[in-house]
Amino acid sequence: MHPLILVGIFIVSSVLGYVLIKNVPSLLHTPLMSGMNALSGVTVLGAMIAVATAAFTGSKLLAVIAIALAMLNVAGGFLVTHRMLRMFGHKKEEKEA
Amino acid sequence: MIDSVYYILCIVLAGLVLLGISMMSKVKTALWGNLLSCACMAAAIVLTVVRYDFAGKWLWLLVGLVPAAVAGAILAKRVKMIEMPQTVAMLNGFGGAASALVAAVTLTDGRAIGAFEAVTAGIALVIGMVTLLGSILAAGKLAKWFNQRPVILKGHKALVLASALLAVLCILPLVTCQGDNARLILFTFLCAALAGAFGWLFVLRVGGADMPITISLLNSLSGVAGGIAGMAIGEPLLVAVGGIVGASGLILTEVMCRAMNRKLSAILTGATTVSAAPKAADPAPAEAVEEEAPAEEAAPVVDKAAEEQKVFDALKAAKNVIIVPGYGMALSQAQYAVRELKDALEANGAQVRFAIHPVAGRMPGHMNVLLCEVDIPYEDLYQMEDINDDFRAADVTLVIGANDVMNPAANTAEGTPIYGMPVLNVGDCKNVIICNFDLNPGYAGVPNPLYERTEGVALLIGDAKESLTRLKGML
Numbered sequence: 001m002h003p004l005i006l007v008g009i010f011i012v013s014s015v016l017g018y019v020l021i022k023n024v025p026s027l028l029h030t031p032l033m034s035g036m037n038a039l040s041g042v043t044v045l046g047a048m049i050a051v052a053t054a055a056f057t058g059s060k061l062l063a064v065i066a067i068a069l070a071m072l073n074v075a076g077g078f079l080v081t082h083r084m085l086r087m088f089g090h091k092k093e094e095k096e097a
Numbered sequence: 098m099i100d101s102v103y104y105i106l107c108i109v110l111a112g113l114v115l116l117g118i119s120m121m122s123k124v125k126t127a128l129w130g131n132l133l134s135c136a137c138m139a140a141a142i143v144l145t146v147v148r149y150d151f152a153g154k155w156l157w158l159l160v161g162l163v164p165a166a167v168a169g170a171i172l173a174k175r176v177k178m179i180e181m182p183q184t185v186a187m188l189n190g191f192g193g194a195a196s197a198l199v200a201a202v203t204l205t206d207g208r209a210i211g212a213f214e215a216v217t218a219g220i221a222l223v224i225g226m227v228t229l230l231g232s233i234l235a236a237g238k239l240a241k242w243f244n245q246r247p248v249i250l251k252g253h254k255a256l257v258l259a260s261a262l263l264a265v266l267c268i269l270p271l272v273t274c275q276g277d278n279a280r281l282i283l284f285t286f287l288c289a290a291l292a293g294a295f296g297w298l299f300v301l302r303v304g305g306a307d308m309p310i311t312i313s314l315l316n317s318l319s320g321v322a323g324g325i326a327g328m329a330i331g332e333p334l335l336v337a338v339g340g341i342v343g344a345s346g347l348i349l350t351e352v353m354c355r356a357m358n359r360k361l362s363a364i365l366t367g368a369t370t371v372s373a374a375p376k377a378a379d380p381a382p383a384e385a386v387e388e389e390a391p392a393e394e395a396a397p398v399v400d401k402a403a404e405e406q407k408v409f410d411a412l413k414a415a416k417n418v419i420i421v422p423g424y425g426m427a428l429s430q431a432q433y434a435v436r437e438l439k440d441a442l443e444a445n446g447a448q449v450r451f452a453i454h455p456v457a458g459r460m461p462g463h464m465n466v467l468l469c470e471v472d473i474p475y476e477d478l479y480q481m482e483d484i485n486d487d488f489r490a491a492d493v494t495l496v497i498g499a500n501d502v503m504n505p506a507a508n509t510a511e512g513t514p515i516y517g518m519p520v521l522n523v524g525d526c527k528n529v530i531i532c533n534f535d536l537n538p539g540y541a542g543v544p545n546p547l548y549e550r551t552e553g554v555a556l557l558i559g560d561a562k563e564s565l566t567r568l569k570g571m572l
Binding site: 001003005006007009010011012013014015016017018020021024028029030031032033034035036037038039040041042043044045046047048049050051052053054055056059060062063064065066067068069070071072073074075076077078079080081082083084085086087088 | 111114115118119121122123124127128130131132134135138141142145146149150151154157158160161162164165166167168169170172173174176178181184185188189191192194195196198199201202203205206207208213312313316317319320322323324325326327328330331332333334335336337338339340341342343344345346347348349352353455462463465466469470475
């Protein structure tokens with residue numbers, strides 16, 4: 001893919017992300033940060049591609065470590081966030097019930 | 098898969114991630130937002146598996162993916178809510194490390210790559226390493242493996258600048274040495290080491306009130322690292338999600354900065370962390386407080402005790418109580434005792450509200466998470482700006498393990514790390530009960546004049562849980 005397109009994608013998505021998160025209630029800062037943290041493990045895609053394209057065993061090994069680290073980030077991040085958000089949620093249901 | 102189909106799917110997924118994040122920024126839809134983001138990630142992984150050729154490499158792929166996913170799930174289930182800040186910081190470091198590794202593999206796999214790929218891989222390597230080492234130190238400081246106070250080395254500023262500059266300079270030979278793999282590996286290592294050193298040095302001098310912002314910033318950085326690593330390997334989905342996370346992480350950081358009345362640039366350059374002057378003056382008063390406090394309390398015993406009794410009586414009769422929680426509540430796991438005391442006060446006919454400072458605890462929203470854990474409805478949790486004028490009218494304010502966030506010195510003590518930070522006006526309240534572990538200054542290291550106030554202040558020194566049980570016993 002052309003470098004300029006990649007840079008363009010980066011800029012557009014940055015701007016969208018920036019516009020999106022405004023005036024978040026501080027109640028949600030922790031879960032939001034934690035969810036964003038999980039999303040930043042998206043680099044797992046990069047690590048997988050690195051495994052697919054790697055020529056040397058050493059590179060493959062490094063890429064597998066990268067997959068594992070990113071996956072830890074993704075799985076841990078989403079589940080921790082889910083746990084936190086459920087705590088916010090179930091009170092409401094109780095109240096309504 | 099045909100390219101055009103793949104790109105369309107990428108755009109759809111990126112859009113759904115954006116939707117997920119926007120849903121997460123509202124209380125009602127947050128849970129679904131997180132699930133949506135999670136589903137997008139799973140779909141992206143599947144998409145990558147379909148698009149790239151993993152023939153003969155399935156074992157490698159599974160060895161990387163499966164155990165880590167299981168470990169992450171176990172970790173997420175086991176971790177205690179009070180350990181949340183360091184957990185998030187640590188996980189974030191892993192993400193940064195992964196991006197750095199992807200960059201390193203791209204650089205050193207023996208294929209000659211173009212200047213654009215080499216430069217972006219270099220940048221991803223630098224940012225990833227900064228994120229990794231910075232997050233490890235931040236998590237370590239929060240978990241108390243390391244000294245929590247800001248540490249300033251000799252010539253710290255010069256070291257920080259030098260490591261950053263050299264790390265960036267190392268990107269240059271990564272471009273010019275294409276084809277010479279031995280040199281590429283050498284410079285990749287050098288670049289990674291220098292960037293790591295910068296990350297470590299950068300967080301080393303951060304302490305006190307700036308830690309939540311630092312974590313949020315590192316969080317944003319790991320997104321940027323992922324996005325730029327995506328440029329290096331030409332993967333549009335990675336670029337898009339990395340950009341989204343980086344930018345929204347940055348704005349979250351900004352929201353926090355605004356809440357603390359800080360400039361991000363000032364934090365980046367270390368201008369608002371403890372400078373040499375207050376640090377030098379710090380140990381003396383801190384020790385003095387520690388040693389003299391018991392003696393002082395012993396001397397005017399009658400007066401003090403009577404005054405404190407008045408405050409406790411006020412609590413019994415109170416109709417309007419504000420509770421100010423802080424990190425001490427998290428530390429002693431006192432949230433259950435807080436809940437019991439709240440119930441007792443309400444049975445007594447009092448209205449109980451919670452005043453949450455934006456940076457109470459070690460992470461923004463830290464207190465909300467803990468209080469929600471014990472089923473305190475979030476309607477009872479008030480943000481600082483919504484409740485700050487009510488302290489004057491409240492009958493009693495109960496401070497539980499908070500210090501910096503209600504330290505009136507923030508308005509007066511120029512040159513200290515908390516100067517200029519908006520604080521909760523606890524000092525305006527007629528009756529204040531402070532349940533803190535000791536009288537030492539808080540994380541930011543600034544002594545709190547409220548401790549010296551004799552009128553209408555009762556100090557319950559010791560573990561917050563025990564203090565709260567004592568209070569409940571009085572009702």
